[in-house]
Amino acid sequence: QQQVKQSPQSLIVQKGGISIINCAYENTAFDYFPWYQQFPGKGPALLIAIRPDVSEKKEGRFTISFNKSAKQFSLHIMDSQPGDSATYFCAASIGTNAGKSTFGDGTTLTVKP
Amino acid sequence: NAGVTQTPKFQVLKTGQSMTLQCAQDMNHNSMYWYRQDPGMGLRLIYYSASEGTTDKGEVPNGYNVSRLNKREFSLRLESAAPSQTSVYFCASSEYEGGEQFFGPGTRLTVL
Numbered sequence: 001q002q003q004v005k006q007s008p009q010s011l012i013v014q015k016g017g018i019s020i021i022n023c024a025y026e027n028t029a030f031d032y033f034p035w036y037q038q039f040p041g042k043g044p045a046l047l048i049a050i051r052p053d054v055s056e057k058k059e060g061r062f063t064i065s066f067n068k069s070a071k072q073f074s075l076h077i078m079d080s081q082p083g084d085s086a087t088y089f090c091a092a093s094i095g096t097n098a099g100k101s102t103f104g105d106g107t108t109l110t111v112k113p
Numbered sequence: 114n115a116g117v118t119q120t121p122k123f124q125v126l127k128t129g130q131s132m133t134l135q136c137a138q139d140m141n142h143n144s145m146y147w148y149r150q151d152p153g154m155g156l157r158l159i160y161y162s163a164s165e166g167t168t169d170k171g172e173v174p175n176g177y178n179v180s181r182l183n184k185r186e187f188s189l190r191l192e193s194a195a196p197s198q199t200s201v202y203f204c205a206s207s208e209y210e211g212g213e214q215f216f217g218p219g220t221r222l223t224v225l
Contacts, residue, residue: 006155043205043217043219044216095211097211101211103156103157105154106155
């Protein structure tokens with residue numbers, strides 16, 4: 001049973017546009033929601049993360065929106081750039097229990113110049 | 114600081130062969146993790162070590178064993194490789210269990 005569902009699987013956006021990736025979770029015990037960015041041939045790297053006590057977190061062009069009642073969270077990339085082309089993973093975990101973390105299947109983002 | 118290093122970068126095995134994937138971190142992190150990544154799928158946790166001297170199973174532990182050799186090193190062993198274990202393996206570490214994870218560059222393993 002997949003606990004975090006991510007969509008879309010792939011996304012193509014024009015330079016300067018807004019990229020939006022969505023994730024939905026099932027386990028209401030999740031309390032930490034990070035997003036990872038992965039470039040080809042590299043390991044994932046933490047991009048931005050949110051806890052359920054806030055509805056939005058912004059870091060530069062990257063924003064996480066969190067809807068606790070709907071059990072959904074999303075990543076918005078404003079003014080998307082070709083350098084943002086990568087695979088993005090959402091994840092969810094329970095406190096400090098590493099065994100209770102799960103990742104979405106990933107979204108491959110292509111930003112066209 | 115090198116961060117998290119993994120060896121080897123690439124490996125081809127025949128079915129039934131064994132091998133050990135090595136991982137080391139120089140950030141003095143307490144927790145370390147092994148994941149596998151398959152096409153179209155996210156990362157799946159194989160094993161983790163919350164602290165030196167402890168290891169626990171993750172989501173997909175069958176066919177693997179781990180050793181937390183010391184605080185720096187965490188190895189993953191395939192005793193009898195199977196084609197289903199063809200994957201990219203990532204090691205990660207965090208200052209504490211559940212904290213921000215830092216990933217290594219990965220090992221691409223093919224089992225024929």
